Amino acid sequence: MPRHREQFEFESIQLSNSDSRPVYQQLEDHLRHAIADRTLQPEDRVPSSRNLATAIGVSRNTVLAAYEQLISEGYLESVRGSGTRVAKMPPQAFEFAAATNATKPQLDSTGCLSALGQQLSEEAAWVPPVATKPKAFTPHLPAIEEFPLDVWNRFCNEQARWSTKHLMLGDPQGYLPLRESIAQYMAVSRGLSCTPEQVVITSGSQQAFTMVAQLLLNPGDAVWVEEPGNAPANRLLDIAGAQLVPVPLDSEGIDLSRVPKKTPKPKLICVTPGGQWPMGMTMSLNRRLELIATAQRHKSWIIEDDYNGEFRYTGRPHASLSSLDSSGRTIYMGTFSKMLFPAIRLGFLIVPADLAKVFSYSRFLQDRSSPQLVQMTLHRFIESGNFVKHIRRMRSLYAERQTTLFESLEKHLGEFIDVHQPESGMHLTVRGITKTAEKRLVAAAGRAGVEFHPVSIYSQSGDAQGMILGFAAFDKNTIQRTVRRWAQELHQ
Numbered sequence: 113m114p115r116h117r118e119q120f121e122f123e124s125i126q127l128s129n130s131d132s133r134p135v136y137q138q139l140e141d142h143l144r145h146a147i148a149d150r151t152l153q154p155e156d157r158v159p160s161s162r163n164l165a166t167a168i169g170v171s172r173n174t175v176l177a178a179y180e181q182l183i184s185e186g187y188l189e190s191v192r193g194s195g196t197r198v199a200k201m202p203p204q205a206f207e208f209a210a211a212t213n214a215t216k217p218q219l220d221s222t223g224c225l226s227a228l229g230q231q232l233s234e235e236a237a238w239v240p241p242v243a244t245k246p247k248a249f250t251p252h253l254p255a256i257e258e259f260p261l262d263v264w265n266r267f268c269n270e271q272a273r274w275s276t277k278h279l280m281l282g283d284p285q286g287y288l289p290l291r292e293s294i295a296q297y298m299a300v301s302r303g304l305s306c307t308p309e310q311v312v313i314t315s316g317s318q319q320a321f322t323m324v325a326q327l328l329l330n331p332g333d334a335v336w337v338e339e340p341g342n343a344p345a346n347r348l349l350d351i352a353g354a355q356l357v358p359v360p361l362d363s364e365g366i367d368l369s370r371v372p373k374k375t376p377k378p379k380l381i382c383v384t385p386g387g388q389w390p391m392g393m394t395m396s397l398n399r400r401l402e403l404i405a406t407a408q409r410h411k412s413w414i415i416e417d418d419y420n421g422e423f424r425y426t427g428r429p430h431a432s433l434s435s436l437d438s439s440g441r442t443i444y445m446g447t448f449s450k451m452l453f454p455a456i457r458l459g460f461l462i463v464p465a466d467l468a469k470v471f472s473y474s475r476f477l478q479d480r481s482s483p484q485l486v487q488m489t490l491h492r493f494i495e496s497g498n499f500v501k502h503i504r505r506m507r508s509l510y511a512e513r514q515t516t517l518f519e520s521l522e523k524h525l526g527e528f529i530d531v532h533q534p535e536s537g538m539h540l541t542v543r544g545i546t547k548t549a550e551k552r553l554v555a556a557a558g559r560a561g562v563e564f565h566p567v568s569i570y571s572q573s574g575d576a577q578g579m580i581l582g583f584a585a586f587d588k589n590t591i592q593r594t595v596r597r598w599a600q601e602l603h604q
């Protein structure tokens with residue numbers, strides 16, 4: 113026997129003045145509900161606007177506005193000569209849910225997060241704001257206004273126009289021709305001999321650390337890290353359950369002789385030998401050899417994070433750890449974020465040949481691969497000689513900018529500040545000559561609108577002193593003007 117269906121009582125629709133929504137939206141919601149829960153069925157007629165307005169005590173325009181909205185959303189249809197009715201195929205329930213979500217009572221979703229989710233939710237305010245126009249001296253920024261955008265766009269258009277290759281998912285390990293050009297470039301620029309099969313394209317260093325943590329670490333494994341160091345990467349290792357061991361630095365880089373005797377053996381040692389982040393020193397050759405020997409003794413991996421290795425201005429270049437390490441325990445990590453521009457989200461790892469497959473599989477599981485079009489464009493950019501040309505140009509520009517910042521700081525703030533000019537990098541890290549001087553410098557920077565990162569945010573203990581000043585993205589005048597403004601505030 114057919115079930116008697118419940119009729120929708122239009123007259124019983126109740127609209128409230130105390131509801132924050134306008135009356136026509138309340139009416140829309142009543143009708144959407146009725147259609148979604150099938151009290152109003154496909155092709156059921158709805159009252160004329162005049163009749164419904166009278167029945168529920170609202171103006172006819174209110175009913176017309178609600179009907180119009182529901183017609184545009186596909187819940188109702190108007191049929192010539194026979195008024196308005198429920199559509200033959202009204203939207204599905206999930207669309208209805210989206211339309212009414214705004215009116216749902218708010219759930220405390222953060223209370224439902226995993227333990228890690230809750231920790232991350234508390235830290236989420238650390239996500240840096242999106243910089244529309246970078247202000248001096250925000251660190252981490254290359255000179256994007258110097259990037260040859262016309263050349264890049266031309267290559268990008270060529271690839272996009274003449275081929276459909278970039279519309280297909282690519283090799284999770286990365287676009288082979290790009291891996292070939294990276295392997296060739298590494299041989300020339302770092303004396304690092306590797307095959308394209310060892311190169312794994314990543315979405316920048318940060319994502320590379322996710323794979324490293326996933327594939328090389330078990331919970332509880334000790335990881336020795338520079339103190340202060342690459343805090344966001346360290347956080348990923350910590351999330352993987354690693355036991356982080358902060359190792360102090362001196363003018364030659366990481367100082368393994370200061371690791372206490374009973375410290376657990378490292379499974380991984382992470383370093384930035386080309387220009388320590390954030391203190392800026394270059395790791396000496398002796399320290400490099402000592403580090404490799406230590407890793408061999410403990411059977412540990414080394415991560416050589418060479419994030420700014422291209423930007424070396426004085427002194428003899430040191431051989432990369434990866435080229436010095438004959439035991440194959442060093443994994444090289446490169447990024448195009450600094451060499452080209454941060455939004456490129458392309459970097460690479462050079463791993464032992466027998467690990468390439470598992471790195472590639474991990475990438476496949478995470479997000480399949482990096483976008484093909486960007487990889488193809490970068491390959492053209494390198495092959496055409498534009499990459500080397502750009503790096504050379506930036507190297508001499510950054511050298512000038514580094515000197516400008518160093519000299520301006522010495523001239524205007526010299527009596528308050530302890531500053532050295534490192535051999536490489538895209539930032540200077542300065543300290544107040546005393547804690548009081550540093551407090552005054554920080555306060556004056558705030559008043560003068562000078563941007564910087566405090567070293568303390570990159571320190572495990574949180575109490576390291578110092579201010580990190582990026583210079584690469586700022587021209588000579590901006591650098592000089594900003595330091596003068598800072599000094600004026602300080603002397604007020």
Ligand SMILES: Cc1ncc(COP(=O)(O)O)c(C=O)c1O
Pocket residue numbers: 252315316317318319342384389417419447448449454458459
């Ligand atoms: C030490 C270090 N390595 C690498 C990077 C680059 O990270 P990504 O390649 O994810 O942009 C940064 C920050 O920009 C960094 O501070």
